Amino acid sequence: MSERYLRELRAELGAVGIRGSRRRRILAETADHLHESGEAARFGEPKLIAALFADELATNGARRAAISSFLVLAAAGIVYTVLFGLINSWPDFTSAKLLPLAIGAAFTMLVAPQVAFAAGLLAVAGAWRLRSETTAPAAEIRVLRRRSAVALGSGAAALAAMAVYAYEYSSGLPGWWQTTAFASVGAALVPVGVAAFALGRNTRVRPQAAGLAGDLFDDLAPVVDRIPLRLRGRPWRFCLLVAAGVAAVALIGGGPDEGPRNAVFEFLAVCAAFAGLGRFLGLRG
Amino acid sequence: MRAETLKGHLDFLLLAILADEPTHGYRIIEELKRRSAGAFELPEGTVYPALHRLEESGLLASSWASGSGRRRRVYRLTPRGRRGLAGARHEWRGFTKAVEAVVA
Numbered sequence: 494m495s496e497r498y499l500r501e502l503r504a505e506l507g508a509v510g511i512r513g514s515r516r517r518r519i520l521a522e523t524a525d526h527l528h529e530s531g532e533a534a535r536f537g538e539p540k541l542i543a544a545l546f547a548d549e550l551a552t553n554g555a556r557r558a559a560i561s562s563f564l565v566l567a568a569a570g571i572v573y574t575v576l577f578g579l580i581n582s583w584p585d586f587t588s589a590k591l592l593p594l595a596i597g598a599a600f601t602m603l604v605a606p607q608v609a610f611a612a613g614l615l616a617v618a619g620a621w622r623l624r625s626e627t628t629a630p631a632a633e634i635r636v637l638r639r640r641s642a643v644a645l646g647s648g649a650a651a652l653a654a655m656a657v658y659a660y661e662y663s664s665g666l667p668g669w670w671q672t673t674a675f676a677s678v679g680a681a682l683v684p685v686g687v688a689a690f691a692l693g694r695n696t697r698v699r700p701q702a703a704g705l706a707g708d709l710f711d712d713l714a715p716v717v718d719r720i721p722l723r724l725r726g727r728p729w730r731f732c733l734l735v736a737a738g739v740a741a742v743a744l745i746g747g748g749p750d751e752g753p754r755n756a757v758f759e760f761l762a763v764c765a766a767f768a769g770l771g772r773f774l775g776l777r778g
Numbered sequence: 779m780r781a782e783t784l785k786g787h788l789d790f791l792l793l794a795i796l797a798d799e800p801t802h803g804y805r806i807i808e809e810l811k812r813r814s815a816g817a818f819e820l821p822e823g824t825v826y827p828a829l830h831r832l833e834e835s836g837l838l839a840s841s842w843a844s845g846s847g848r849r850r851r852v853y854r855l856t857p858r859g860r861r862g863l864a865g866a867r868h869e870w871r872g873f874t875k876a877v878e879a880v881v882a
Contacts, residue, residue, distance in 0.1 A: 537821030
C-alpha cells in the first residue's frame with residue numbers, strides 16, 4: 494500500500510517540478526511517516542500533497558529570490574556608480590574599435606540600470622505585499638519571478654555593457670580605469686549569477702494555487718494611495734506621472750545644455766519600457 | 779476544526795511543539811493531536827510542506843538521524859525560530875485576551 498502511495502507521490506512531485514534531492518528527502522520522510530502510521534489514506538492525496546509542497550516552496554522561494562536579487566543589484570549599482578564617477582573625461586565618441594558595438598554598449602549602460610532598478614523595486618514591493626502569505630496564487634508568483642528575472646538580466650546587461658565600453662574605448666580611457674572596470678564588473682557579476690541560479694531553481698517548481706495576481710497599485714499601495722490623483726486602475730496615468738518625475742530629475746541634473754535633451758529621452762524611455770514590459774511585469778492588464 | 783482555520787495558525791503550533799524538544803514529522807503530528815485532544819486533525823502530509831518552508835525561512839533546522847533502524851528527519855528550532863515563537867506567543871495572548879473581553 495505504502496509502496497504504491499510513494500510511487501504516486503513521486504510522480505506527482507515530478508509533475509509540479511520538484512525533483513532531485515528535494516524529492517528524495519520528501520519521499521524518505523513520507524516513507525518513515527507511513528511506516529509509523531501504517532495508513533496512507535490519512536496522509537492526504539498525493540496530488541494534494543505535491544501541490545501544497547509546490548505552492549509553499551514556490552511562494553517562499555520567489556519571495557526570497559526577489560529580495561536577494563534586489564540586494565545583489567544594489568551592491569552592483571554601487572560598483573557601477575563608482576566606476577562612472579571615476580571617469581574624469583569621456584573619450585571621443587568616434588574613437589571606438591567597433592562603433593556600432595560601442596553605441597550599443599553606451600545605450601545599454603544608460604537604459605539597463607534603470608530597468609533593473611525599476612524591476613527590482615517592483616519585485617521587492619511584490620515580495621513585501623506577500624510577506625505573510627504561505628501560499629500565493631500561481632499567477633502572482635509568475636509575476637514576481639518575471640520581475641526578478643528582468644531585474645537580474647538588466648543588471649547583468651548593464652555590467653557587461655560597462656566592460657564592453659571599457660574595451661571599445663581602450664585608447665581614450667586610462668589603463669587603471671579599464672583594469673578596475675574589468676575586475677569590478679567580473680566581481681559584481683558573480684553574485685548576480687548566483688542570484689540568477691537560485692531564481693532559476695525556484696522557477697522549476699510549478700505552483701498550483703488558483704487566483705489572480707495583484708496589480709501595480711496593490712504593490713505600491715502605501716505610496717499610490719497617498720497621491721491625490723485617481724491612479725488606481727489607470728496604469729498609463731501612473732506611467733506618465735513617473736515619466737514626468739524622472740524627466741524632471743534629468744532636466745535639473747543635466748543643466749541648461751544637456752537637461753532638456755536628457756529629459757525628453759528619459760520621458761520617452763520610461764514610456765517605452767512601460768509599453769514593452771508593462772504587461773509582462775504585471776504593471777498593466 | 780476546519781482545516782482552513784487551523785492553516786492560519788499552523789506555523790505557530792509547529793514552532794510551539796518543537797520548542798520542547800527536537801523531533802520528527804510523525805511525532806510532531808501526533809503531539810499536535812494529543813495536545814489539542816484531537817481537535818487539530820488535518821491530512822497528515824500537509825504538515826511537511828510547512829516544515830520545509832519554515833526550515834527555508836530559517837526558523838527551523840533539520841538533520842537525518844537514525845532511529846528504530848530507519849533514517850528520519852529530525853527538526854529543531856533555531857535561535858531565530860525561538861525569537862519568532864516568543865513574538866507569536868505574545869501576540870496570540872494579546873489577541874485571545876482581547877477576543878475574550880469582547881465575546882464573554
